């Protein structure tokens with residue numbers, strides 16, 4: 634069992650990583666900014682409940698080198714970052730984690746904040762503002778980790794179900810989805826959906842696994858690869874309703890992205906990078922640098938898209 638330090642453990646994805654680490658029996662700590670506890674009562678409650686479950690709450694800041702080094706020295710045999718993409722300084726701030734890991738010198742695995750598509754594969758066709766907000770900074774961090782020779786694993790777990798299924802990428806401009814739904818891409822453009830619990834459980838397995846050392850772990854359960862049209866069909870089956878479909882072609886989607894305000898333009902640009910090119914997420918991987926979670930961990934029963942959708946049915 635390792636000691637695992639999660640930076641960003643109060644975030645959407647980070648909370649699941651902390652729970653998965655605890656569940657696997659690791660000594661688990663979260664690095665938290667003191668201002669978070671003072672200013673956000675929900676996060677303060679979350680931290681209290683994590684502490685009650687045995688998590689060490691360590692006060693510090695990714696931007697404060699001294700506090701970062703101290704936290705990693707004491708709690709971070711393994712360091713997992715789940716900082717967000719909402720502010721430009723967060724993903725790029727991970728360059729400071731890399732500096733701290735270099736100084737400490739004995740971190741056995743670093744997992745940077747990724748948990749999405751393979752940015753190396755998507756860099757050419759991801760539109761703004763998603764390219765500058767996500768793809769470019771994640772690439773910069775990957776390069777810095779490799780240049781520094783830090784033992785690492787990158788988790789590509791594609792679309793988090795909890796974050797997409799409430800809207801299926803729709804802006805709400807057609808009213809509730811049950812009255813009209815935009816469908817992006819055709820039946821050949823499938824996205825990959827992974828529940829946050831599965832992506833976190835696999836991350837925690839991967840940090841202990843020599844087969845994932847310095848590799849990209851692709852989490853691509855075949856049963857969870859679906860087009861947006863197939864998701865709507867599933868929703869119709871589950872709700873018994875018929876949705877009016879608006880098929881959005883690629884040029885129309887590009888126009889929507891150019892005209893939409895932030896953050897909708899960002900969300901649509903992420904959808905575009907997934908569906909504009911058939912098979913965008915299903916590319917063959919180079920075994921020298923990548924491994925498939927479904928092959929490494931054949932025992933894992935992935936939470937199915939069908940079951941994830943159930944949680945959102947009241948919204949439709």
Ligand SMILES: NC(=O)c1ccc[n+]([C@@H]2O[C@H](COP(=O)([O-])OP(=O)(O)OC[C@H]3O[C@@H](n4cnc5c(N)ncnc54)[C@H](OP(=O)(O)O)[C@@H]3O)[C@@H](O)[C@H]2O)c1
Pocket residue numbers: 640641642643644645646647664665666669676693694695696715716717718719723726746747748749750767790791792793794796
């Ligand atoms: N696959 C998908 O569909 C999907 C969806 C969403 C996100 N993601 C990816 O998952 C990763 C995490 O995103 P998220 O949405 O979970 O992020 P989030 O909810 O915005 O959480 C960010 C976390 O980072 C912490 N943080 C920010 N700045 C910090 C600093 N200076 N020092 C210490 N902690 C700091 C925040 O702490 P506070 O509590 O103090 O704010 C928070 O815990 C990102 O790489 C993102 O691109 C993937």
